[in-house]
Amino acid sequence: MGAPKYQKIKQDLMEEIKDASVNTPIASERELASRYKASRMTVRNALNELVEEGVLYRDKNKGTFVADQRLMKKNTSAETLNKPIDDTYDYNVIYFSSCFSDETVASILEIGPEDRMIRIVRLNRKNGKPSSVEEIYLIQSLINDSDYNNLNKLLDLKGYIDEGSVTQKFLPITVPVKYINLLHVKLNTPIIMVESIIVSKNGTPVVYIREFNNPFEKIIEITT
Template identity: 50%
Template sequence: MAAPIYLQIKDQMIEEIQQLSANAPILSERDLAVKYNASRMTVRKAVNELVDEGYLYRDSNKGTFVADERLHKRNTSVDPFAEERPIKYKILYFDIKATSSKDVQDRLFISSEESVLRIVRVAMFEERPQSIEEIYFPRLSIPDEDLGNFKKLLDFNSYIAHGSLSQTFVPIIVPPQYAHLLKLKINTPIILVENVITSKNGKPLLYMKVFNNPNEKVIEMTL
């Protein structure tokens, strides 16, 4: 599935921005619309995201300019969505059952009687564990023919393209069952990243908990 037009334009603009110096002006929305053969609304959406992410900044009545690279927002918390390294994944568990976990019920808007599809996997880089991921889907939202299609189920970008992602960062002690898998000592402090992808109509599509290995993965955010 092709990415939305505004994301394609955004990607092209990022490549061009990287060739420009800080404070260089960019084309007006009208000119960008002509350049990319798109509507001004589509171009505006791409530009707005680039401003939000710190690639560009607006100066009232003067235009839009390239921001200093140090102002670019970075989020290295979730490997499935933006991975810079060749991560390999190994499925550890796969089951379908009702969950007694209150956080899963609350994030997916389901009752304790409703079943969830749970996938647990480890992310590896050069044989070193980066994180453990617990991924939950409402069972009723998954067609039977897709249950074993992990490539499709775990294509997170396809969900985000048609919805939105929210994240919560929680400092915790590594769960005992994951300490050995992450090659960490018991009671090691780690960061848990809770991710909820929601459709445009507000329906939760999936809930994912990422237990990051602090010895391998540094979470960096510039706001």
């Protein structure tokens, strides 16, 4: 039995773009489906794997493009959440709120839209330079009153990891417009967004994090 058709499409695309420049556009799903006489779902499966592996990235309004793979190296992924405790690292909380869950976050944290969550946005700096912006989402009902008023406790991600486990996805994207000035990068700069879900020992999601990394200040390291 041969390999699935999407794997053949994936391999063909990898060969096609191996010498392509960063930000080179990829043919649309419709065009690829016609070229390979395949369904758009089959094509999408091939593209999804290439995006997850960091070969391609998507711009929601423009299409799919060749990613800058120099942004990704191999090592330990969980280290991305463990910020060093030294004089070279500091952060500034730029947003803190208690709000109802939106559909995406509610689904990830396995809560209902009527449940409240805490949303924190912080700018991380290394040697005074912006290294990343983090969006941190916590389930409010799991936080006691004393911790709610202790920002350092809420942001102790290592504590959550030590009491559970973390899964991560590394997604090449272009920098969101709202974070351009914070990260000191230009519009359409390719970056790596790290999505992290921290779960408790019983497998219940407790924290969801999106971290947008400045490629000029921070290299992402991944274990395969």
